[in-house]
Amino acid sequence: MPDTRFKKVYTFNSARKSMSTIIPLDSGGFRVYTKGASEIVMKKCSFLVGEGGKIEAFTAPHQDRLVSTVIEPMAKDGLRTISIAYRDFVPGKADKNQVHYDPSTGEPNFETMGEDNVIANMTCFCVVGIEDPVRDEVPAAIVQCQRAGITVRMVTGDNINTARAIATKCGIIKPGDNYLVLEGKEFNKRVRDPHTNEIRQDLLDKIWPRLRVLARSQPIDKYTLVKGIIDSNISAGREVVAVTGDGTNDAPALKKADVGFAMGIAGTDVAKEASDIILTDDNFTSIVKAVMWGRNVYDSIAKFLQFQLTVNVVAVIVAFIGACAIKDSPLKAVQMLWVNLIMDTLASLALATELPTPDLLLRKPYGRTSPLISATMAKNILGQGLYQLVVVFGIMFYGEVLFDIDNGRGAGLRDPPSVHFTMIFNAFVMMTLFNEINARKIHGQRNVFLGFFSNPIYYVIWIATFVSQIVIIEFGGLIFSTTKLNVEQWSWCILFGVGVLLWQQVVTTFPTSFFGRKMEVGTNPPEPLSPNLDGDSVPSYPHHHNHQHPIVNRSGQILWIRGLTRLQTQIRVVNAFRHGVDGTQMQQAASNQNVQRVLARQASLNKRQSTCSSISEEPVTANNSKSTSHTEKSASHTETAV
Secondary structure, eight states: OOGGGOSEEEOOOTTTSEEEEEEEOTTSSEEEEEEEEHHHHHTTEEEEEOGGGOEEEOOHHHHHHHIIIIIHHHHHTTEEEEEEEEEEEESSOOOTTEEEOOGGGOSOOHHHHOHHHHSSSEEEEEEEEEEOOOOTTHHHHHHHHHHTTOOOOEEOSSOHHHHHHHHHHHTSSOTTOOOEEEEHHHHHHHHBOTTTOOBOHHHHHTTTTTEEEEESOOHHHHHHHHHHHHHOOSSSSOOOOEEEEOSGGGHHHHHHSSEEEEETTTOOHHHHHHOSEEETTOOHHHHHHHHHHHHHHHHHHHHHHHHHHHHHHHHHHHHHHHHHHSSSOSSOHHHHHHHHIIIIIIHHHHHTTOOOOGGGGGSOOOOTTOOSBOHHHHHHHHHHHHHHHHHHHHHHHHHHHHSOOOOOTTOOTTSOOOHHHHHHHHHHHHHHHHHHHHTTOOSOOSOTTTTGGGOHHHHHHHHHHHHHHHHHHHHOHHHHTOOOOOHHHHHHHHHHHHHHHHHHHHHHHSOGGGTGGGGOBOOSOOOOOOOOTTSSSOOOOGGGTTOSSOOSOOHHHHHHHHHHHHHHHHHHHHHHHHHHHTOOHHHHHHHHHHHHHHHHHHHHHHHHHTTSSOOOSHHHHHHTHHHHHHHHHHHHHHHHHO
């Protein structure tokens, strides 16, 4: 039957747990079909189609018996049970399960009757069990999440027995676990104040740590659970919550969660807009991949920081001590440019392109207040920095004795490059290159070569950098302030580089607890977003709390002040150039004074606007008209000069 013939449709929603359709009968009259959650639909039934199609009374004891003998066994097998029922409205003689209406008065007015009267005293036709089989890869994915420190909870509208069976198949709960499986009504009863019916965080904190399955839930229950976990303070650190959803009603929970996953196939547009990540295949394993990639990105940043800070510490100390002790920097400007190229560009590309591995899921997740530079990383940075400084300063002050070479200290500005300082540069680069291998591990792993050849980009860049260093030393000449080294000198430089790998084993053996949390950097929790310029959030000013008319939106003033500040800086630069060209210092002073007056006037305007909701702008316009014209003129000069 085409839907154009439907008399009325009661669509499915989370409150009804069912849907109903009224259609006209060919013999005259109307029939109401209803399908939905079995125990809910059966409560609306007064009759039952028995053996041979005989209509029988469907009493409460009969319903209870049907639940215990039919519905619960199917639900325990993981089947979603659906009841199908009907009710006839006929113009002629009506049977006991039918409703008679007078055709002379017209068709039944279903709108006037109301949904509760239309869908009542129905005839139960059958109960069916539908299986939505668990995908083969889901149980293994859930085990991976649990091993990675992620607690998986299921919030569903299914029957509690069906939900328990599916959760058991997935591995969310196991027989004998002391975890909670609750229905939505019981959940609300436990977390709401009995007098005010308001959600109480202390009551919710008693439930959510052990809750694993929430069945027959409403969308508001999902939001309540997400908000309660986020607001809870019973954990050492604030919990990070991720939520999946596909329906429009899931949007509040998706928006509230730290990470919202929407279904790309079955999800509605509203759910996708409220989410942070869209699963294009609607598969739980994609969440596991997202976790792996997230941890991999975090580790890549940490690896690069560990490598970069080691190079920075050594380079800065060497340059400073060298300038103070020998009146010369052992590392020349062009050499430092090459070191920066290795450190910033090539190293970041090499360390950031490593693919995630399943090993990332074998440890607990980072907390919101976990340091970006952990104690282990700080130990590696200081340990490697100490080794490299000892080697560089040893060559710098005792190289002519140790390697039987000419002393390069005190060389003149126009003297040719020395073997002494070339060895310092080469040894430093070799140690940096081999330390790049150490930087691949940030959690104290000893085998730094594990997975070295799994990333072609990494080892190609590493080998290319090594070959480039050879070319620079042998053929760089005056450009890189280097001279050729013999085999023995090259062997020493490479040996110092390999020593970085051996020294890392000693550093790893040293207990991290010695450093404690004092060496950690970045342990503060994320700060809330500052007031943005679109007026979505309003900043609070403590010294304005007594004002009756606070400023609601100051974005225009902020932009105006920033623009004037930048304009003043540009004018100073332009006037500095003009001073060298035409010596017009008076114009420079006048221009700066005008800008200062504009800024002072704007500051006064902001102070007055902080105490009242609106002020007249006419005096400001009149008093600053001349200053504004000078500012515009100066801006035009700035554009021309730049």
